[in-house]
Amino acid sequence: MKILTLLVLLSSVTVFAKDEKNVAKVTMLRGAALVKNASGSERSLKQDEWVSEGDIVATKDKSFVKLTFTDKSTMNVGPASSITINKFGGGEAGLISVIQGQIRSQVTKDVLKQAQDKSKLIIKTKTAAMGIRGTDFLVNYSPETEKTNLVTFEGNVALAQIEGNELALINTTQLDSIISDPARGVEVTGGLYAGTSPGQEHATIPTKISPVQFETLKVNENLETKESTQSSNPTYNSIVVPGLSAQVTSNDNSQTLDNQVKNTVGSVEITKEINLPPPEGYVDPNTGAQAPTAGGFIDMKTGHYIAPPEGSKFDANAGVYIPPSTYGKVDESGNYAPPEGLKLNTEGNLVADPAAGSSSSSNKSGTTTGSPLAPSPIKPIMGATTPGAPGGPKMEGPGLAGGPKPPVNDVLGGGFFIPGNYFIDNRDTSVIPNLNQLPTTTNTKFIISAP
C-alpha cells in the first residue's frame, strides 16, 4: 500500500511538473513584480526566476519585468501591467493575454523564419487579437476603456477586433484564422499604429502617430517610466493662423534636404511608405473601418487616441498633423502628458485635474482648457472622396471668430432641416393639372438634398 501511495504521489508530481512548464526567464527586473500560478499561489518575482505556462505576471507602478522566452524572444512588461502566459512553445503558436497595461516584445527573426505564413505568437486583449509576424512592437490595453493600441516598430503585426464568444477563445489556430481574415484583420507594419475599441466592428486602419511619441517609445525598449525634465509645458501660438490651412502654412523642405544631401554625400536610399491613409483620416466606404487623423498621441493610461485638433500644423515630411502644445506633449518615457492642470478622463475629454490644484487655465490659442475638450475635430475623409484632397484643418481666431449661428436656411432656399441632415424643399409646391382625371389637389413634392 505504501509503495502504491508513493507511486501515485510520484506520478502526480510528474504531472504537476509537466503542467508547470517553464517558458520564460526573468532576465531583468526593476521595482516590484508578482507572479501568480494556475493553482492560485502568489509570490514576488525575482531576477533569473522562471515563469511557466498559466502564470500571471503583474508589475507594480514604476516597475518592469523583462522576460526572455525559451525561443530567445523577449517581452517587457511595463509598469502597472499584468499578462497571462496562456501557452508557449510545443510547436504551436504561443498565446499571451494582456490583462492591463503595456508590453513591448522583440521576437527573434530566426524564430519568425520558422513559420512565415502563420503567427508565431498571438497576443490577446479583451477587444483584440494580434498575430505576431514582426520583430518589435508595443501593445497597450486599458481595462477601463477596453481599448487596445498596437504600435509596430519593425516588421509586421496583424490585428483584429474580437468580440462575443471570441473573447473566450484560447485555441491559437482559431484566433489566427480570425486575425488572418482580410475582412477583419489589418496588417500593422513598422512605423504604424492601429487600435480597437469596444463597440466598433473593425480595428482602425493603420496610420502614423506623433513622430515624437513613436520615436520615444521606440527608444524606450524597457518601458521605463521617466520623469520629465521640463518643469512645465510651454504653450505657443499655433502657427496655423486663422483663415489658412495647415498645408498652406506648412513648409516642405524635404526637397531642399534631398538636394543638399545629394550634393554632399551622393544619393541615399530611403524606403518609401505606400498605401497610407490620408493624414486627415479616412473612412472606408465598404467596411466602415476608420483611420484616425495621423499624428495623434496614444494615452497609455486610458488607451485613447488623441487626434490632432483644428489648428494643428502639418508636417509634410512625416505626413502627419502635429497637435498644438495646448493639447499636451509626450514625456521622456513616450507617454502622453496632458497640459498642465488637466487630465484625460476615460471618456477621452481633457478635464481639470484636482490633483494638480488648478481648476481652469487659458492658453494663447484662446482655448479654455478647464472644461471638457473634444479632441478630434478634424473631419476624416470619406472613401468616396479623393484621398488627400482637403486643405486640412483650420483654426478660429480673432478675425474669423464665428458669431451666432445663422438661421436654418440653405442655399437652396425656403425649406427646413430635419434630423438626419436632410433638407426638405417644401417650396416646390404647386397645383398639378388634372393628371389622370384626378380632381385638382395639392401635391407637395419632396426634394431631398444634403444640407
Add this chain to the structure above:
Amino acid sequence: MTKLSLVLILILSQSSFAQNLLPDLPMPPEETEEAPATPTTEPENAEKKIENQIKVNKNQLIKEFYIHFKKAEYIASLDSLKQLEKSSTDEAFSIYWQGIVNNKLERYKDSIEAFKKADKMKVNYKDMYYEYAQALYAADLLKPSRKAFGKSIVNKHKVPTSLYYMGFISQTLEDYKSATNYYKKINSLEDSQEKKDVNQAARMQLAEIYVIQAVKSKDPRKQIKKYAIPEFEYAYGLDVNSSLAPEIKKRILDLQDKYDLVLLKMANGRPTTIPRLYLKLSQEFRYDTNVVLEANQVQSPAQDKGAPISKTEVLSRYAFYPSRRISLIPEFRGNYTKHIDSDTPSIYQNDNYSLTPALRSSYEYTIGQKMSSTLLDFDYNYSARDVYQRKELNYNGRTLTYMLGEKLNFLSLGETTVRYRLKDFSSYNETYDSKTNSFSFEQMLILPKGHVMFIVGSYDMTKVKNESLNTDSYLLRLDYITPRIKDWVTPTLSFTTLFNDPYNQKVTRGLEKMYNPGVKLTRGFGHWRGNLKYDYTRNISKDKTAYDYTKHVYGFELEYLF
C-alpha cells in the same frame, strides 16, 4: 585649423560619435577613394589623412541625419546634427537644420536660437526666414516675426503666405493700416495655387478690418453695408467651393442679421428664403406603358398604348418680404412635354406645354407662441396641346386657381396645413369647362432617426358644363422618406388612393377606385440632383373599355438648382 585641433577632433570623432555611425551604409565612391599619391612630407600626409577622415565622418553624420529626418525620427536627427556641429568645418548646414528640426518638434525657443545663430553666420537658405518667422510667431514674438516674414518675401519664398502672416500679425497688433496693405498686396501677386489658397482668407480678414472700423464709426450699419459686406462678398466670390466659403457666408448672414440689413426670420421665427431667388431646370425621360390624357382634360379614356416621354420644366420664384409678417412670392413655372412616338395620334395628342405664373403670399403670426401662417395664393395656367391630333399645339385651356390656407403648429411632430381651393377651368371645348371646390389637409410628421412622413387628404367637387362629367373625389396620399442609405441615396415611398364618384355616370362607371404606389430614389451632386422613379397605377372602373386601366411609369429626372 591647427594640426593639434584637427587631431583633437579626430580623437573626439572616433571616440564619441563614430560609435553611432551606421556601419552598413554604402559609402559614396569619391569619399572612399584614397588620397592622391602626390609626393608630400610625412606631417603633410598625416594632416591630409586627418582631413579626409573628418570629411568621411561628416558625410556619414549627414547621411545618418538624413535617414533619421526622412523617417521623422527628429530627436535622433537632432543628435546627429549636434555631433555634426561639433565636428564639421561647415556649421551652416547643421545650424540651419537644427532650426528646422526644432520647429518640427515644436521646440520653438531652441529653433529661434538656431536660426539666430544662422542669421549671424549669414546663412541664407531660401526658406530659412520663413521657418524662423514661424518660430518667432509661435513664441509670440510678433514684431520680429513680421520682420522675418519680410525677409522671406525678399528671398521670394512663400510670398503670399508670408504676406498673409504679416497682415495677420499687424491685425493682431491693431496696426490696421499695415494689415490692410499686406492683405491687399496678395491680390496683386502673380497667379499661383498658393495665392489662390491665401487670397480668399486675406480678403475675408480685410473685411473683418472694415467691420472693426465700421463699429467705431458714427453709422456702423451704413459702413458695414457699404464696405464690409461687399468685401466679404468679394472674398466669397473668389472661390465659392472652398472650405472657407461657408464661413464667409455665415459671417455675411451674421452681420446682415445683426445690423438689420436683410430679413432672416419672420416675426414669428419662420426662416426666410435665402437666397431670395430660386431657379430650377429639370429634364425628365420616362416610359409610360399606358398613355392617358395628361393635359388639362376632364375626359380621359384608357389608351392601352405605351410611349417614351420627354418633359422639360423650368421653375423660378423670388421671395419679397415687405414686412416681418408678410411674404410675397411671385412664381413662374413652364413645362413642355413631348411623346417620342409620333405615329400614333392618340399618343401625340398629349404633346403639350403649359405656362403657370403664380403669386403666393403669407401672413405670419403666432398662436400660443407657435408659428402660424395664413396663406393666400393665386395661380393662372395656360396650356396648349395637340387637341386636334394635327402635330401642332393649340390652345387647350386656361385655369384660374385661388387658394386660402392656414399653416399651424399644434403638433410637435410637424406642421399642419389646411387649404380651400377654387379652380376655374376654361377648355377649348366649352362643354369641358369646369369649376372645382377643394378642401385639403396636409400633415408633416418628423419621425426619429431622420424618417419623415407626409400625409395629404383632399375632398374635391368638380362641376363640369357637361354635367354628366361631374365628379366628387376623395384622395389620400402618404409619402414616406427614409434616411439616406449609406450616405448615398435617399428613397421616398409614396402611396395614393383615390375614390372618384362620377355620380351622373354611376350606372356605367360606378364608384371608381385608383391605387398608385410609387418609389423615388434621389441623389444630389452639388447643384445637380438625379431622381429615379417608378409608379404603378391601377384604376378600377365599371366601364372596362374606357376607364379601367393599369399602367407603369419608369422615369429618370435630372435637375439643376441655381
